[in-house]
Amino acid sequence: MMRETVLAELQTLRSEVVGVTDAAVASVDGILVAADTDEVRPDVLAALAAAALGLGRSTGEEVGMGELREVVTRCQRGHIVVYAVRQKGLLVVLGDEGLDLAGLHLRSRPAVDRLGAILEGAAQP
Structure with missing residues (x-):
């Protein structure tokens, strides 16, 4: 059920x-929760x-800028944006x-x- 709810958000x-071409949600240690991708390997x-x-x-x-919100990487053919989802998750678009x-x-x-x-x-147990 959780996976389907996350996938609907993506x-x-x-x-x-x-x-937007692809998106995924994962834990901060890189374990995939759900992905909406075409040609990218989600794991x-x-x-x-x-x-x-x-x-x-x-x-x-290190530089005292406070809590991270997102990391934006601009490439020749597009963008990679990683959002912090509280302390234990991430959204990558x-x-x-x-x-x-x-x-x-x-x-x-x-x-x-929401994620x-x-x-x-x-x-939660």
Whole structure:
């Protein structure tokens, strides 16, 4: 049930934001929870996103910038955005060159809150 709820959030985000091509939710240690991907290997995406999140958190702490919200990587053919989902999860979104980054940030914040509640609820006994 949790996986289906997370997948529905990913599909909604993908349908609402221009340029989103793939998305996944994982734990901070890189264990995949759910993915809405076409040609990307979801397990590899989850692991690499966890590494990016960890590096971003460490850097933010080191320079005193506060709690990490997201890591944005811009590549030749698009964007990779990793959002912290509370303390134990992450949302990674891939977008093509036409990604509406402002729209993604606007739509992702409520999605991150909902995903955090879903993941936290799943961890409860």
